Amino acid sequence: MKPLQHTNSYYAASINEVNNYPELKGHQTTDICIIGAGFSGISAGLHLSELGYKVTIIEANKIGWGASGRNGGEIIGGFSGDDVMQKKNNTNDADLIWDMRWEGNDIIRNRVKQYDINCDLKWGYLDVAIKKRHIKSLESSYEDMQKHQYPHDISLLDKQETSNLIGTDAYIGSLLNMGNGHVHSLNLCIGEAKAAAALGATIYEQSPVIKIDKENKPKIHTASGSISANTLLLAGNAYHQLDKKMRNFIIPVNSFVIATEPLSDEIIQKINPKDFAVCDPNYILEYFRLTGDKRLLFGTRLNYDGNDESYMKSELRKKMLRIYPDLNNVKIDYAWTGKIGVTINHIPQLGKLAPNVFYSQGYSGHGVNMTHLAGKIMAEAISGTMKRFDLFNDIRPIAVPGTHLIQRPLLSLGVMLYKIRDLL
Ligand SMILES: Cc1cc2nc3c(=O)[nH]c(=O)nc-3n(C[C@H](O)[C@H](O)[C@H](O)COP(=O)(O)OP(=O)(O)OC[C@H]3O[C@@H](n4cnc5c(N)ncnc54)[C@H](O)[C@@H]3O)c2cc1C
Structure with missing residues (x-):
């Protein structure tokens, strides 16, 4: 595994503060070693650092290199499968699950304030309806929230x-x-990593973990170093390739985003004067919002697993123009793709592989909020409070052997089936 730089995205081109962390060299020891510096790993690392643990976070590439530094940036309450979990549990636990739905948003809100993170955070979001049945579902969400x-x-x-x-x-x-x-x-993730480092967390970049020993005292190995830890947390999500068992728990699905050139004030006034995020209710959903420098950022899934920039630009542009035909003459500056970790039952997977080896993954495309909550729940579990962790851990992940080998046909079939469901 060769370490990589950030993918060519709007986010990477607008990083506020470059913090380079060293590569792991030699042998180190720590209380908690976290593999993966996306929101899951960084959020857990920051919570654990706040609790006073000696934390080491190790990243194959750069902070936020995976989905966390490439996503639509839409902070959406709830989590994938929350309704199923609520129904499955007794009333007390159902209430506990309800209360968790917006906790990730609160964690982001508080952290941005507490650690003064410059990341264009804006509040206001529209769940839009395309069909009558969507209106019914919005009415029912509204009543539930009231x-x-x-x-x-x-x-x-x-x-x-x-x-x-x-x-x-x-x-x-x-x-x-x-x-x-x-x-x-990406600026949020980098800011949270900086906050964890300021509290004493050690961070390594450009250090792919190539082997994990899970027995008794876990140990991880890179090409030029190793770390022994009391506890290990695997937070590589859809990019995790190491543990065979875990590789079968989630299906990595590509998702795509474009960003236009900055828009004129006249267009902004017309298309989004209040600066709200927007998301439709389809399975193959489309979402869009303005960036801090007033580009339209537009994302969706495609039945495609490459990363040809001109293809991604042209396919997403067509979809964007169906919503905003007046943007016909607007240039698309960036197009990129990233991997979402989708679970078979769509419920996030927070669990354990061995007594001291935890994992957190599989937010099924709904992870900005949920990774922040998951980081907190993992910190609770690692420090001995299991209640919320057990709500997830009790749901055994459904494994599909060989998903990484048959990813392409599986993905095409999935996109096709979901497109049909969206049409109904
Ligand atoms: C294009 C796209 C758009 C999305 N839009 C939204 C959205 O608008 N709203 C929303 O809520 N969710 C969205 N999501 C989902 C959300 O981004 C993810 O759920 C979330 O970022 C997952 O965070 P993570 O930390 O678990 O994984 P990642 O951010 O993918 O981080 C995993 C990290 O682990 C590292 N890693 C893996 N293996 C190793 C190893 N062996 N050694 C060391 N490091 C390793 C990787 O390099 C990577 O940096 C989107 C996802 C994508 C891809």
């Missing part, structure tokens, strides 16, 4: 009100939620 005394402003909007806010007739209504929002995810 019932649980959701602390942020929410309102149901009709077609015209939605169009007034986001300058398109593509949607028949929406739910505006001021407790969701959007962020420059």
Whole structure:
């Protein structure tokens, strides 16, 4: 595994502060070793550092190199499969699960403030409806949130009100939620890593882990060093290739994003004057928002597993123009792809491989909020409070042997089936 630099994205081109961390050399010891410096690893590392543990985070490439530094930056409450988990559990646990739904958003909000992280954090998000059944589902979410005394402003909007806010007739209504929002995810991840380092965490970059010993006192190995730890946390998610058993727990699915050139004030006033994030309800969903420097960032999934920039630009541009035909003359400056870790039951996987070896992964495309909560739950578990960890750990991951080998046909089939479901 050769260490890599960030993928060519809008995010990488607009990093606020470059912090280079050294490569691991020689043998080190630590309380907790975390493999992977995306949101899962960094969030857990920061929580554990706040609790006073000696934490070491080891990253194959750069901080936020994976999905965390490439995503749509949409901070969406809830987590994939939360409704299923709520139904499965008794009333007390169902309430506990409800309370967790927006906790990740709060963690982001508090951290950005506490550690003064410059990451274009904005609040305000529209869940838009395309079909009548989507309106029903938004109404039911609204009622549910009212019932649980959701602390942020929410309102149901009709077609015209939605169009007034986001300058398109593509949607028949929406739910505006001021407790969701959007962020420059790579700058958030880099800022959180810096905060963990300031609290004493040791971070290594450009250091792919090539072997893990899971017995008694876990030990990890890179080409030029090793770390012995009391506890190990695997946070490589869809990029994790090391542990064979875990490789079968999640399906890595490619997702795609483009960013336009910065838009004029006139266009901004027309398409998104309030600077809200937008997401549709389809399985093969489309989402968009403005960046800090007023580009339109637009993302979706494609039945494609390459990373040809001109192909990605042209395919996503067509989809963007269906919503905003007036952007026809706007240049697309960036296109990139990243891997989402999708689980078979769509529920995130927080579990253990051995007594001192934990893992957290598989947020199924809904991870900006959930990784922040997962980091906290992993920190609780590692420090001995198992209640919330057990809610997830009790759901055995469904393994699909050989997913990484048959990824391409599996992905095509999945995209096709989900497209059909979206049409119904
Ligand atoms: C294109 C795209 C758009 C998305 N949009 C959204 C969105 O708008 N909202 C939302 O909520 N979610 C979104 N997601 C999902 C979200 O980004 C992820 O769920 C989340 O970032 C996962 O974080 P993570 O830390 O678990 O994994 P990652 O960020 O992928 O981090 C894993 C890290 O582990 C490292 N690693 C792996 N193996 C090793 C090894 N052997 N040694 C050392 N390091 C290793 C990798 O290099 C990588 O940096 C999107 C994802 C993608 C790809």
